[in-house]
Amino acid sequence: MTHPTPLPALRATAIRISPRAGVVIAMAAFLGVVAFFWPFLVAPGKFGSNYAPPLIFGVLLVIVLCVVLSEIAEGGINSKALAMLGVLSAVNAALRPLGAGTAGIETVFFLLVLAGRVYGPGFGFTLGCTSLFASALITGGVGPWMPYQMFGCAFVGMLAGLLPRATGRREVVMLAVYGSLSGYLFGFLLNLSFWPFSLDPNSSIAYLPGLPFTEQFQRYLAFDLATSLGWDTGRAVTNLVCVLLAGPAILTTFRRAARKARFQAPVRFRTPIPPTDAAVPAPNPREA
Numbered sequence: 001m002t003h004p005t006p007l008p009a010l011r012a013t014a015i016r017i018s019p020r021a022g023v024v025i026a027m028a029a030f031l032g033v034v035a036f037f038w039p040f041l042v043a044p045g046k047f048g049s050n051y052a053p054p055l056i057f058g059v060l061l062v063i064v065l066c067v068v069l070s071e072i073a074e075g076g077i078n079s080k081a082l083a084m085l086g087v088l089s090a091v092n093a094a095l096r097p098l099g100a101g102t103a104g105i106e107t108v109f110f111l112l113v114l115a116g117r118v119y120g121p122g123f124g125f126t127l128g129c130t131s132l133f134a135s136a137l138i139t140g141g142v143g144p145w146m147p148y149q150m151f152g153c154a155f156v157g158m159l160a161g162l163l164p165r166a167t168g169r170r171e172v173v174m175l176a177v178y179g180s181l182s183g184y185l186f187g188f189l190l191n192l193s194f195w196p197f198s199l200d201p202n203s204s205i206a207y208l209p210g211l212p213f214t215e216q217f218q219r220y221l222a223f224d225l226a227t228s229l230g231w232d233t234g235r236a237v238t239n240l241v242c243v244l245l246a247g248p249a250i251l252t253t254f255r256r257a258a259r260k261a262r263f264q265a266p267v268r269f270r271t272p273i274p275p276t277d278a279a280v281p282a283p284n285p286r287e288a
Helices: 019-036 048-074 079-099 109-119 121-139 146-161 168-191 213-261
Strands: none
Touching (some): 019 146, 079 109, 079 121, 079 213, 109 146, 121 146, 168 213
16 A cells, blocks of 8 residues: 655655755845845945846846856756746736736736746746846837846745645645735835936935935835835735635646656666676587
């Protein structure tokens, strides 16, 4: 009688990253946070106040490429994992125009949350970047906002892979709640990309260089609530509903694909055994 696979084993990360790739992803995430929050960090009148965001994001795009290359070099992303990354990036790029952001309805995030949960934070981080990049190429949405969107989705996928273990209905509810919160998180981060340049400086919610961090942050919170709370709520509700309805089936499909693909299984080549004299049959004396 065969014993069923323990549930904790089924909930383990399917694609584990190498230590070197983990360091690179951590560096990219840290620089991403700095790039998003530069209005609170860069002193006014410095060189970086005008040029820091594009320069930082240029470096970040190179780092994301290094993540993929280092994963390939270390075996963390083999050919099967790369194929899965390409398929899910294409699916996400195709799903995104379905919502088109109308009333905040965006269909790209729930699949990113579920994939990051099953395949791990490193895979989720990379998938967030590649999905938005592919979507921007398809829809023509290439612009200065694209790096912000890429790394906003990268954080959503990465944090999904860092959630605590759970099983069954509890896991689905946890992912649905996280998906809802990630809708607000994405909007909160994306608003930072244009807040310093979008309002009259005389406005009470505008970016004002030189203010202390607490006052600046209060201004930004007021700006975020006033301009995008309704939009972010639409995104949050979409994520919640999609994960609750489609989450169980998609999680099962992803985990079945992970078991069949065996992403972590090492490839071993057997050295052929040379033939020995004992293996050669002796000549038949009658045929001599």
